[in-house]
Amino acid sequence: MIEILDCPLPVSLQDAGRPGYRHLGVPLSGALDVEWLAIANALAGNPPETAALEMHLLGPRLRARTLVTIALAGEFSARIEDAAGQSREAGNWRSHVLAAGEILVTGSLRSGIGYLAVNGGFDLPVVLGSRSTYARAGLGGIDGRSLQAGDCIGVGAGDTALSLRLPQPPRPPSGPLRVMAGPQREYFTDSAWAHFISDEFTVSRAADRMGLRLDGPCLDHDPAHGADIVSDAVTPGVIQVPGDGRPIVLLADCQTVGGYPKIATVIAADLPRLGHALPGDTLRFIEISLDLALAARREAAATLAQCIASMVPERAGFDLDALYTANLIDGVIHAH
Amino acid sequence: MKPRILALGDGALTLEFGDRIDPALNAKVMAARDALAAFELDGISDVVPAYSSLTVHFDPLRLDREELTGHLLQAAQALAQESALATRWTLPVVFGDEFGPDLAEIARATGRSETDVIEALCGTELRVFLIGFLPGFPYLGELPEWLRLPRRTTPRTAVPANSLAIAGAQAAVYPWQSPGGWHLLGRTPVRLFDLQDTVRPALLAPGDAVRFTPVGRDEFLRLEAAVATGKKSRRDWQTT
Numbered sequence: 174m175i176e177i178l179d180c181p182l183p184v185s186l187q188d189a190g191r192p193g194y195r196h197l198g199v200p201l202s203g204a205l206d207v208e209w210l211a212i213a214n215a216l217a218g219n220p221p222e223t224a225a226l227e228m229h230l231l232g233p234r235l236r237a238r239t240l241v242t243i244a245l246a247g248e249f250s251a252r253i254e255d256a257a258g259q260s261r262e263a264g265n266w267r268s269h270v271l272a273a274g275e276i277l278v279t280g281s282l283r284s285g286i287g288y289l290a291v292n293g294g295f296d297l298p299v300v301l302g303s304r305s306t307y308a309r310a311g312l313g314g315i316d317g318r319s320l321q322a323g324d325c326i327g328v329g330a331g332d333t334a335l336s337l338r339l340p341q342p343p344r345p346p347s348g349p350l351r352v353m354a355g356p357q358r359e360y361f362t363d364s365a366w367a368h369f370i371s372d373e374f375t376v377s378r379a380a381d382r383m384g385l386r387l388d389g390p391c392l393d394h395d396p397a398h399g400a401d402i403v404s405d406a407v408t409p410g411v412i413q414v415p416g417d418g419r420p421i422v423l424l425a426d427c428q429t430v431g432g433y434p435k436i437a438t439v440i441a442a443d444l445p446r447l448g449h450a451l452p453g454d455t456l457r458f459i460e461i462s463l464d465l466a467l468a469a470r471r472e473a474a475a476t477l478a479q480c481i482a483s484m485v486p487e488r489a490g491f492d493l494d495a496l497y498t499a500n501l502i503d504g505v506i507h508a509h
Numbered sequence: 510m511k512p513r514i515l516a517l518g519d520g521a522l523t524l525e526f527g528d529r530i531d532p533a534l535n536a537k538v539m540a541a542r543d544a545l546a547a548f549e550l551d552g553i554s555d556v557v558p559a560y561s562s563l564t565v566h567f568d569p570l571r572l573d574r575e576e577l578t579g580h581l582l583q584a585a586q587a588l589a590q591e592s593a594l595a596t597r598w599t600l601p602v603v604f605g606d607e608f609g610p611d612l613a614e615i616a617r618a619t620g621r622s623e624t625d626v627i628e629a630l631c632g633t634e635l636r637v638f639l640i641g642f643l644p645g646f647p648y649l650g651e652l653p654e655w656l657r658l659p660r661r662t663t664p665r666t667a668v669p670a671n672s673l674a675i676a677g678a679q680a681a682v683y684p685w686q687s688p689g690g691w692h693l694l695g696r697t698p699v700r701l702f703d704l705q706d707t708v709r710p711a712l713l714a715p716g717d718a719v720r721f722t723p724v725g726r727d728e729f730l731r732l733e734a735a736v737a738t739g740k741k742s743r744r745d746w747q748t749t
Contacts, residue, residue, distance in 0.1 A: 192554035195566065197702075197711040199644045201555075300704065310644045310685050310702065356515035356523055403528050404641065404648065406557040406564030408521050430559050430641035438518030466519035467569055474570070 174238040175291065177324040178276065182231040185382075186295060186314040187425075189222035191303035195429045201409060202305040202313070203425050205286055205382065205448025208477050209246045212343065213288035215481040216244030216268045218335045224297070224304035225290035226320070230451075232279025232289060233320060237271035241328050242335045244268040247287020248345075251279040267338030267487065268292070284345070285449035293331025307426060336487045343480055346446045349457035352412070352437040353466055356405075360398040360434035361414070368392060369436055369458060374420070376454045382426040385450055391418035392436060404432040410439035410447070412458075422447060422456075442469035512585035514578055515562075519569055524581045525562040530650055530678055534561040535638050536589035539716050544587035548580050558715050559639050560648070595716040597748035600682070602631075602673050602695040602721045603729035609673070609695035611661075619655055627723055629653050630694065635680055637717040645684040645702025645711040649719055652678050664690030671696050673721065697721075698733035699746055712743060720748065 187210065190203025204210035204227055211221035226233070232249065244267065245251060251263040254276040263269045263277065265287075271277060279289070297304050300313045311317030315324055358366065374389035392414045394400045400416035407413065411423045413433040422439065423431075424447060437458065439447060450456065461469075515523040524541060527534045538558045545556065545565070552572030557564045563584075567577060604627050605612040616623045635649040642648075652675060660676045665688065668674065672683045674691035683689060684701040701712045713719065724732065735741040 192566070194644075194710075195555040195557050196640065197644060198640045198642055198646050199710075301710070309687065312644070312704075353516055353518055356517050403530055403560045403562075404639070405523060405525070405559040405562045406517065406521070406566075406641075408517055408564075408566060410518050428642045429557060430639065435517075438516075440518060441520050463516065463519060463574070470519060470570060 174325055174327050175241060176236045176238055177233050177320050177322055177326070178236055179234040179322050180320045180324075183229045184226050184233050184320045185306040185308070185318075186224050186297065186320075187227040187305045188224035188303055190425065191301050191305055191307070191313070194301050195406070198429050199301060199310070199312070200307055200426050200429060202307045202382075203303065204288070204305075205425055206288075206445035208343070208445045208473070209286075209288050210290075211477060212266075212339065212480060213244050213246035213290035215484060216246065216266070216337050216339070217242060217290035217292045218268075218331060218337070219290060219292065219294055221481075223290065223294040225288045225295075228279065228282060228287045228289060229285065231281050232287065234276065234278050236276045237273055238325065239273050239328070240270065240334075242268050242270050242292035242331065243277065244290045244292075244337070245279075245287065246290070248283040248342075249280050249287050251277060253277055264338070266342045268335050270334055270336065285451045291328050291331075292335055293329035296327030296329050309426075337484045338487050339480065340483060340485055341480075343476075346443075349459040350443045350446065351440045351461045351466065351469065352458050353440060353463060354437050354460055355435065356438070357398075357402060357434035358436060360394055360400075360402070361436050362393050362395050365392040365394070365418075366436070369420075370460055372457075374456045374458075376450045376452050376456065378452045380450065380452050382424055384421050384423040384427055385447070387420045387422065387456065389420075392420055393418055394434065398434070400434065401432055402434050404430045407431040407435065408438070410441070410444050411435050412437050412439065424448065440466040440469055442466070442473040512582065514581060517564060521564055521566045522574070522577060522581060523562050523564040524585055526585070527561040530560050530638065532636055532638075533589065535636070535715070537561075537585070537587075538563050540587040540589040541581070541584040544584035545580060548584070550577065550580060557641070559641065595718065596714070597634075597718045597720070598713065598746050599720050599722050599748045600697050600699050600746055601724040601729065601732055602697045603724055603726055604695035606726075608726075608729070609693050611692040612694050615656075615658065615675075615692055615694065618658055621655070626656065626694070629656055630675070630680070631721045631723055633720075635719045635721075637713045637715050637719060639715050640711050640713060643683065643685050643687055645713070647681055647701065647713045647719070649680040650678050652680060658692060660690040661692060664688055665693075668693065669696065671698070671701075673697060695721075695723075696729070698729055698736050698741075700736060703743070706743060712746070718748075
């Protein structure tokens with residue numbers, strides 16, 4: 174069991190989401206970056222879609238009530254304080270064993286979000302097939318809300334004493350976000366489209382798990398179509414443009430249907446990147462074909478599998494990764 | 510307009526029958542949904558009917574997109590009929606005052622009395638076109654022509670849960686507190702989304718019919734308490 178001691182910024186429980194209920198108006202929800210969720214879980218010895226804590230900007234301070242193994246995925250530092258007040262650094266992209274009574278303090282996140290998984294998973298009820306938190310309707314997580322100081326969360330039975338790490342953290346993504354045009358591309362003038370795929374946009378302060386409102390060039394609707402459609406389905410990654418011409422990129426907690434024209438949709442392979450966007454970040458978009466989008470999806474799955482396969486066990490006292498590297502070099506030398 | 514297929518990114522396709530609110534188009538959407546279900550395709554996560562379109566969220570690495578497109582176009586040919594499952598509901602509503610703060614303004618804007626507005630709304634059987642936006646949120650239509658007003662110029666940041674609201678030809682009940690730009694007429698004690706009902710958490714389904722019936726403040730409070738204590742079940746709102 175873990176006890177949340179302090180949680181000043183939103184931290185919510187998220188898994189791979191709640192598919193299968195969008196026809197009831199229930200959003201997909203789930204981790205903004207399902208790849209990092211999978212990595213955190215792999216480091217914690219869990220299946221990839223196990224629910225973990227999704228941290229925004231700053232993680233919680235928590236105490237282990239029992240022995241637990243945790244894993245940290247993200248660009249942040251943390252430290253572990255024992256009962257005697259001794260402190261040791263807890264590196265990211267690896268697992269750590271917390272003895273009962275030890276306290277984990279997470280620092281601020283250099284990338285928008287990060288994940289904290291526990292070996293055995295969090296012991297919380299499954300709501301409509303998922304433990305993901307959807308706060309507006311109070312679904313999932315702890316009573317459907319973000320964590321608060323004082324929350325105690327049970328941990329499922331696991332191996333508890335794992336120690337794994339990634340020798341090479343996942344490469345930080347870069348380059349423009351890849352989109353497919355539409356489904357309402359024809360609602361926009363050619364000039365609006367040209368601006369959309371060539372100009373830079375800035376994430377505004379209106380940014381949360383539902384979506385990101387972007388500042389940048391105004392995307393004009395074609396007067397022949399206007400700025401309203403009869404509501405149809407939306408999905409995370411959709412870029413909808415209301416009458417004011419300011420685009421909104423939808424994210425995991427987005428509504429299921431919407432009445433604004435959708436100029437383009439970010440491809441699935443680039444969705445995890447969107448989840449890290451912070452107010453002030455700049456975004457660019459590039460149009461790609463369906464074939465390239467599917468190839469990117471396959472490539473992302475393969476890259477994630479490789480990343481997870483590269484995990485190495487770590488024991489206190491020596492650096493296995495350094496040993497592996499040394500052996501590799503040794504082998505190369507002998508081959509000659 | 511012939512049915513057409515739109516790409517919603519690489520993981521969803523939308524079958525579009527038209528671009529207007531029309532019960533006949535909505536019935537085609539339901540027929541296509543049922544026909545698609547009969548194909549029992551693997552790799553589909555969600556099938557979302559809207560006013561005049563049906564969207565399929567799927568995994569393109571498990572279900573070939575061309576194959577799905579073919580099935581969708583085939584499903585689009587299914588004959589529309591009123592679903593045998595459609596249920597009729599009568600939902601009590603307390604109108605005006607703090608429950609419906611826009612009632613007086615709507616009466617002024619339409620040049621009718623508050624009673625006229627309430628009678629017109631309650632005298633119309635509304636079709637559930639779709640459930641979306643929020644869990645259990647029904648898009649209902651269509652309102653009498655004279656009752657159709659544009660949305661509020663400034664949306665409210667917090668519409669109370671269970672508010673009955675109208676905008677354009679549509680009516681809705683907000684199952685959750687939420688920001689919203691529709692006009693608030695009243696409030697119902699009925700829960701439109703309830704996890705206690707594991708079979709059907711959303712009370713209403715597309716194709717259902719809804720009638721609102723006015724109740725006084727005391728009756729509303731009594732019903733609200735009865736719902737909270739489980740003395741009123743969902744069946745009680747079905748029209749017999």
